[in-house]
Amino acid sequence: MSSEASPAASAPTMRAMQFLEYGAPADVIHEARVPIPEPRPDDILVEVKAAGVNPYDWHFYRGDPYMIRATSGLRRLRHPRIAGADFAGVVAKVGENVTNFSIGDRVFGERGEGGALAEFVAVPAENTATMPLTASFEEAAAVPMVALTASSALRDVGKLSPGQSVLVNGASGGVGVFAVQLAKAWGASRVVGVCSGRNKELVLSLGADAVVDYTRENYWEGGEEYDLLVDVQNSQPLRRSLKAVKQDGTYVIVGGGGGKLMGPGGPVMRAMAQGLFKRQRVAAVFAQSRGEDLARVASLIDDGKVTVPLEKVYDWADTTTAMERLESNRVSGKLVVRI
């Protein structure tokens, strides 16, 4: 028998936060040593410095909604999955077709298949962008998924025009803090955020013209109608929310709510179906990873028009604590894990 080690055994490895079972983060997410991914021709390999966490992440390690299990495995995952989607770091290798990035560049982006909670991640170059010059790795890692979602809700789906008014329901969470700021940066005449009283100062500090404290007032009963309602939390039936939207206005559902089977997908489909019979336009957001959109957000950050509110930066060893906090649905701004 040969004494040579197999190529797989000698392949360079990295630390990664991985899971194979569904369940609570402390039970299922464990540090593992896995091979460093090899970038494909259109990919870059990024040495991750920080990873942002999103509700998106817990849907996968909880296997909740069950719909997710149809593709990833019924009782347990078919293959181990590395947690995390959002990352910021330094380019360590470029695929042979990549011309717009070089080794050493500071980049940020999102990998929808997971993999950001690791020392390295390989991603299509077109889904990444150069980090804002003024941002730390921790700040940049907090941006991709939520800013891309907010950007899509306002521009691609909401068709926001300068001078319009915008209501953001769920203004203090990850998507909301970017929706408020991007709406202002893109010329909305009035932006109102729905949040609880404890987050009022945060949302006003981001440029909102006013807030509605949902623990004391109903945003659909205030008498004010908006051109665009970005519904991040989907906390009310559509018929109520539409009372706050002008007859020729648009309601955009982002997420929130839903049952064990379909998760947020259920309310999204229900809203779309009900919307067929409403005067207002009703639409949903399915955010895409697009480097060009991220680059647009990066320049707004560098221009000082958008800031990145971080509730907390966690150490690598506290990753599951970050996930537990995320699941509370009480995070103000964003949570990030330092790699």
Ligand SMILES: NC(=O)c1ccc[n+]([C@@H]2O[C@H](COP(=O)([O-])OP(=O)(O)OC[C@H]3O[C@@H](n4cnc5c(N)ncnc54)[C@H](OP(=O)(O)O)[C@@H]3O)[C@@H](O)[C@H]2O)c1
């Ligand atoms: N469609 C897409 O492509 C897409 C992309 C990204 C995210 N999403 C979905 O969007 C949703 C929100 O994501 P996120 O990252 O913004 O979540 P998040 O940061 O975890 O949201 C937490 C925030 O929501 C606030 N909140 C909780 N209940 C509320 C209510 N009834 N009314 C108003 N605010 C409330 C909390 O403030 P208080 O504690 O003060 O209430 C907290 O600040 C999730 O369901 C996520 O899955 C969808």
